[in-house]
Amino acid sequence: MASNRGVAYMGPGKVEVQSIDFPKLALGSRKCEHGVILKIVTTNICGSDQHMVRGRTTAPKGLVLGHEITGEVIEAGRDVEYVKVGDLVSVPFNIACGRCRNCKDGKTGICLHVNPARPGAAYGYVDMGGWVGGQAEYVMVPYADFNLLRLPEKARAMEKIRDLTLLSDIVPTGFHGAVTAGVGPGSIVYVAGGGPVGLACAAGCQLLGAACVIVGDMIPERLQQAKSFGCEVIDLRKDATLGQQIEQIVGIPEVECAVDCVGFEAHGHGKEAGVEAPATVLNSLMTVTQAGGKIGIPGLYVTDDPGGVDQNAKTGNLSIRIGLGWAKSHGFMTGQCPVMRYNRQLMHAILYDKFHPAKCVNVAVISLDEAPQGYKDFDKGAAKKFVLDPHRMVA
Numbered sequence: 001m002a003s004n005r006g007v008a009y010m011g012p013g014k015v016e017v018q019s020i021d022f023p024k025l026a027l028g029s030r031k032c033e034h035g036v037i038l039k040i041v042t043t044n045i046c047g048s049d050q051h052m053v054r055g056r057t058t059a060p061k062g063l064v065l066g067h068e069i070t071g072e073v074i075e076a077g078r079d080v081e082y083v084k085v086g087d088l089v090s091v092p093f094n095i096a097c098g099r100c101r102n103c104k105d106g107k108t109g110i111c112l113h114v115n116p117a118r119p120g121a122a123y124g125y126v127d128m129g130g131w132v133g134g135q136a137e138y139v140m141v142p143y144a145d146f147n148l149l150r151l152p153e154k155a156r157a158m159e160k161i162r163d164l165t166l167l168s169d170i171v172p173t174g175f176h177g178a179v180t181a182g183v184g185p186g187s188i189v190y191v192a193g194g195g196p197v198g199l200a201c202a203a204g205c206q207l208l209g210a211a212c213v214i215v216g217d218m219i220p221e222r223l224q225q226a227k228s229f230g231c232e233v234i235d236l237r238k239d240a241t242l243g244q245q246i247e248q249i250v251g252i253p254e255v256e257c258a259v260d261c262v263g264f265e266a267h268g269h270g271k272e273a274g275v276e277a278p279a280t281v282l283n284s285l286m287t288v289t290q291a292g293g294k295i296g297i298p299g300l301y302v303t304d305d306p307g308g309v310d311q312n313a314k315t316g317n318l319s320i321r322i323g324l325g326w327a328k329s330h331g332f333m334t335g336q337c338p339v340m341r342y343n344r345q346l347m348h349a350i351l352y353d354k355f356h357p358a359k360c361v362n363v364a365v366i367s368l369d370e371a372p373q374g375y376k377d378f379d380k381g382a383a384k385k386f387v388l389d390p391h392r393m394v395a
Contacts, residue, residue: 005390006064006136007371012055015372020064023132023140025077033079036144038071041088041158041393042165042365043134045374045386047195047263048300052126053375056265056307059126066135066388067093067123068168070151070161074138082145088157089148090167090347091141092339095121095131098146109336114142120336127304135371137390149343156351161394162358162365163350165387166200171346171357173298173337174201174261178208180333181257181296185209190246190255190288192281194222194233196361196385197298198261202231203360205259207349214249216242218273221383229360236269242284256293258285263299264316276309279318286325294331301334361385365394 006020025032043066052059069091076085083089095115096108102119103111110119115129124133132139141147149167151157157164174197183189187210191202194217205213206229215226216234223233234245243253260281268277269284285295301316308314325332349355364384366374374386387394 002138004136004138005368006133007066007368009052009059009061009063009065011061013053015053015065015375017369017371020136023138025075025140027142031077032140032142033077034144035077035140035142036073036080036083036148037075038069038089038091038139038141039074040069040071040134040137040139040390042070042161043136043388043390044068044165044168044170045135045371045378045388046169047197048125050375050379051265051300051302054307054379056305057126057302058304058306063124063126064133064136065124066133067125068165068170069123069134069139069141070165070168071134071139076144080144083148083150088151088154090151090164090343091123091134092147092149092343093122093169094336094339095123095129095142096147096340097143103146106338106341108338108340122336135368135388137368149340149347151347158393158395160350162363162387163356164347166357166361166363166385167343167347169339170197170200170361170385171204172339172342173197174199175204175207175342175346176337177201177259177261177296177298178204179296180294181259182294182331183208183210183257186211188212188250188256190214190216190258190285191261192216192259192285193261193299194219194226194383195261199226199361200357201259201261201298202226203229203355203357206230207355212250214246214255218267219381219383222381225362225383237273239270242269243288246288254288254290256290257295258289258293259296260285260299264301264305264318278309278313279320282318283321283324286321286328286330289328289330291328293328294333297332297334298337363387365389367392
C-alpha cells in the first residue's frame with residue numbers, strides 16, 4: 001500500500017512529521033466520486049496554523065495540519081469531468097460544495113454543506129469540518145471541478161511555483177482585506193501586521209494602485225521586509241501613538257482605509273507592547289481611519305480561545321469601541337476570504353509578471369522533515385513564509 005506522511009499537531013508547541021493514512025476517494029463510508037487525490041507539490045505554513053500550535057484553539061491532538069495546498073492530480077473520481085490526471089492545481093483553503101446558496105452567491109468561505117458544525121470549512125483546521133490537512137505528501141480534495149484552479153502550462157507554472165503556491169490562501173486573503181477596505185488608485189492605507197498575510201496585503205494594495213501603503217509591526221525584520229518593496233513602516237514599540245506616527249508620514253493622523261492582518265493574538269502598542277490585548281488592533285484602526293472609511297478584517301478571530309487573557313476573550317468577546325466605529329460611519333468586513341473570487345486573476349498577474357508576492361513575503365522553501373523547525377522559527381517572528389516541498393519538486 002502507498003505510504004503518506006504528514007505534519008500533525010501533538011499539543012501546545014509541538015508538531016511532528018508522522019506516517020498517516022494514504023488518502024482515499026471516500027467520505028466516511030461512501031465513495032467520493034467528485035474528489036481527486038493530489039501529490040503535494042508545495043504546502044505552506046500559515047499564521048493561523050500557529051494559533052493552533054500555540055494551544056490557542058480547541059484543536060485536538062493528532063490533527064494533520066495544512067490548508068495551503070498546491071498539487072498534481074494523480075487520481076480522479078468518476079464524476080470529475082474537467083480536472084484531469086497530471087494537472088497542476090491550486091487548492092483554495094475554503095472547501096466548498098458549489099451547490100448551496102452561499103456557493104452559488106460566490107460566498108465560498110461559508111459553504112453550508114461541508115461542515116456539520118457551522119458554515120465554512122478548511123483542510124486541517126479546528127472546527128472546520130474535520131478534513132485532513134495538506135501539510136503532507138498526498139491529500140484528498142472533494143468537489144474537485146468546482147474547487148480547483150488549474151495552473152496552465154505546467155513547466156511555466158513550476159518556474160513561478162514560489163509565487164503560485166501563495167494563491168491557496170495568503171495572497172487572496174491579503175488582497176481580499178485590501179479590496180474590502182476600499183483600497184484603489186491613489187489610496188492611503190494602513191496595514192496592521194507585517195506577517196505573511198500583512199505583507200501579501202501590502203503587495204495587493206500596491207497592485208490595486210494605492211499611493212501610500214503603511215505597514216505596522218513590532219518585529220524589525222518584518223518592517224525591513226515591508227520596506228524592501230516600497231512600503232512605509234511604523235514600529236509599534238515606540239511610545240508615539242499610531243496616529244502620531246502616521247502623521248509623520250502623510251501629514252495628518254489618519255488614513256483613508258485600513259486592514260487588520262493580526263487577529264485575536266494582538267498585543268498593545270508602545271509601553272504596552274508586550275501585553276496581549278486582543279482588541280488593540282481593531283480599536284486602533286477605528287481611531288486612525290477617516291470618517292466614512294472602511295476596515296478590512298482578514299485577521300483571524302475565534303469563538304473559543306482557551307488561552308484568552310480573560311473569561312470574555314476565551315469566548316471571543318472583546319472590548320471593541322463599536323461606538324467610535326459607529327460615530328465615524330466605518331464599514332467593516334470580517335470572515336474567511338472567498339479565495340475563488342480572486343485566485344484566477346491573481347494567477348494571471350503572477351504569470352504575466354505584474355505581481356511578485358514570493359519576493360514580498362520572503363518565501364523560504366524547506367522539506368517536510370524541516371516543518372517542526374519551520375514552526376519554531378515562524379513563532380519567533382521570522383520574516384519569512386515557509387513553504388514545504390514534500391517531494392523535492394521545487395528547483
